[in-house]
Amino acid sequence: MYMVSVPIWSNGQMAVILLSLFATVALVIGGLLITLVAPLRRSIGRRPKLQVGLVVAFPVLLIASLPTLVLVIAGIGASRSVNAPESERHVTLERARTIDTFDMPVGTRLDLVAAYELSSFKHAEFPHPVKILGVTAMAMNSVLPYSIGLTGSGEQVVDGWTCNATGEIRFSRSDDQNHNLDVDSPFHFSGCILGRGNRIAGNVVIPEQARLSESMLDKSALTIRVVKPLPIGPGGALLERSCLTINRDSRTLTHIDDARLVRPLKWKNVVWPAGTRVDWYQPSQETQPAEEPWRFSKPSFLPSGTSDDNGNTCLV
Numbered sequence: 388m389y390m391v392s393v394p395i396w397s398n399g400q401m402a403v404i405l406l407s408l409f410a411t412v413a414l415v416i417g418g419l420l421i422t423l424v425a426p427l428r429r430s431i432g433r434r435p436k437l438q439v440g441l442v443v444a445f446p447v448l449l450i451a452s453l454p455t456l457v458l459v460i461a462g463i464g465a466s467r468s469v470n471a472p473e474s475e476r477h478v479t480l481e482r483a484r485t486i487d488t489f490d491m492p493v494g495t496r497l498d499l500v501a502a503y504e505l506s507s508f509k510h511a512e513f514p515h516p517v518k519i520l521g522v523t524a525m526a527m528n529s530v531l532p533y534s535i536g537l538t539g540s541g542e543q544v545v546d547g548w549t550c551n552a553t554g555e556i557r558f559s560r561s562d563d564q565n566h567n568l569d570v571d572s573p574f575h576f577s578g579c580i581l582g583r584g585n586r587i588a589g590n591v592v593i594p595e596q597a598r599l600s601e602s603m604l605d606k607s608a609l610t611i612r613v614v615k616p617l618p619i620g621p622g623g624a625l626l627e628r629s630c631l632t633i634n635r636d637s638r639t640l641t642h643i644d645d646a647r648l649v650r651p652l653k654w655k656n657v658v659w660p661a662g663t664r665v666d667w668y669q670p671s672q673e674t675q676p677a678e679e680p681w682r683f684s685k686p687s688f689l690p691s692g693t694s695d696d697n698g699n700t701c702l703v
Contacts, residue, residue, distance in 0.1 A: 403454060410451035417448075475502035487531050489519060506531065520574055521545060522556050532570045534559040534577065542582035548599060550579035559601065577601035578609075587611070587633050588640045591619060602632060609635050616649045621681050625649035626665055643667040647686060659683050 420427055431437050480495045486505055491497075494514035501507040511527040519527065522545060524537040536555035543552045550556050558574040578600040585593045594615045602608040610632050616625040619640075627649050632642035646665045651658060664686040 404458070407451055407454040410448045411455040414445075414448040414452055475499075478505075489527070489535075490517070492517060520558055520576075522552065524552075524556075528555060532560065533568060535574065545579065546576040548576075548579065549582040549584055550599075551582045551595070552579075554580035557600075561606065581611070587631065587638045591617065591640075593617075607635050608641065609633050619643065620646070620648065620665055621652065621654050624652045624654075641669045654681065654683070655679070657683075662686055 421431070431441065476499045478497050478499065480491055480493055480497065483493050484491045484495075484505065486508065491511060492513060492515070496512045497505060497508040498510040499505065499507050500509050508529055508531075511529065513525055513527075516523045516525055516539065518524075519537055522537045522539060522543055524539045526538045528536040528538075534557060536557045537552075538555055539552035541552055542549050543556070544550070545556055556579040557577045559577040560574055561569050561572040563569040563572075578598070581593055581595060581597045581599050583595055585597075587593060593611060593613060594617075597614070598612045600610050600612075602610050610630060613629045613631060614627065616627045617629060618625055619629065619631075620626040625648075626643070626646035629646035630642075630644040631640060632644070633640055644666050646667075648659060648661050648663045648665060651660050652663075653659075664684045666682040666684075667680055668682075670680050
């Protein structure tokens with residue numbers, strides 16, 4: 388789903404727009420009257436001070452009318468795009484183009500959100516494999532300027548992870564210190580569907596089809612939703628539907644959220660049935676030694692960290 392941002396103007400901005408509108412109306416009406424009414428022109432000709440006033444007022448009104456002119460031009464462009472035939476939203480490049488730093492070869496097919504605006508493409512399909520951000524891609528899904536998703540064939544290694552390139556390999560831009568999008572920042576790897584042979588915490592092998600994503604709360608962390616059982620629970624117990632949070636650089640495990648016991652487990656003289664929710668938090672220096680890092684609870688109706696019915700994505 389693609390969302391269209393709607394501007395919310397402040398009182399100051401509304402005042403500027405209204406003043407610009409009044410200036411435009413005054414400029415148009417005054418110009419028409421002077422052009423069409425001969426007695427008015429003769430009257431102005433007999434009054435030198437009035438002529439000077441009009442000479443001064445004209446550029447002032449013209450400058451004040453610029454915001455209205457910009458809005459009118461934008462409105463015409465938007466109307467042209469909305470009323471364009473559907474064919475103008477599905478175009479094939481007749482020459483190589485660079486769109487938001489990405490080189491598009493001749494023959495690239497683009498699906499556009501806004502007709503005539505190549506930078507609004509939501510999907511690009513290349514006529515041959517193209518190397519983009521280290522990925523050999525055949526297609527690109529775009530939510531520019533925020534993120535892109537690349538698809539190709541087979542398994543490809545990206546940022547040290549083996550990814551299944553038939554699914555999206557995602558790249559995102561960073562936020563600035565105020566948590567706003569930094570449109571000048573380079574794209575960085577932010578997730579994929581994992582292929583074979585990926586390891587975390589030294590020796591834990593992540594099964595294929597697990598979803599690797601960038602943490603929404605901490606960009607230095609990655610999350611992995613693993614639906615299949617993994618021996619990472621207390622005493623090596625099998626956990627399924629686990630949401631694992633790891634350090635991006637070291638791949639050390641820092642959290643386990645929303646996991647489920649595959650089999651009953653006896654832990655600290657308590658027997659927990661299969662399906663019990665299990666969470667684990669890495670002990671910190673401030674943590675009391677006696678505090679238990681493993682937490683057990685009845686599962687909620689839906690795991691709090693999932694974004695779909697299959698629990699494929701962590702939202703932590």
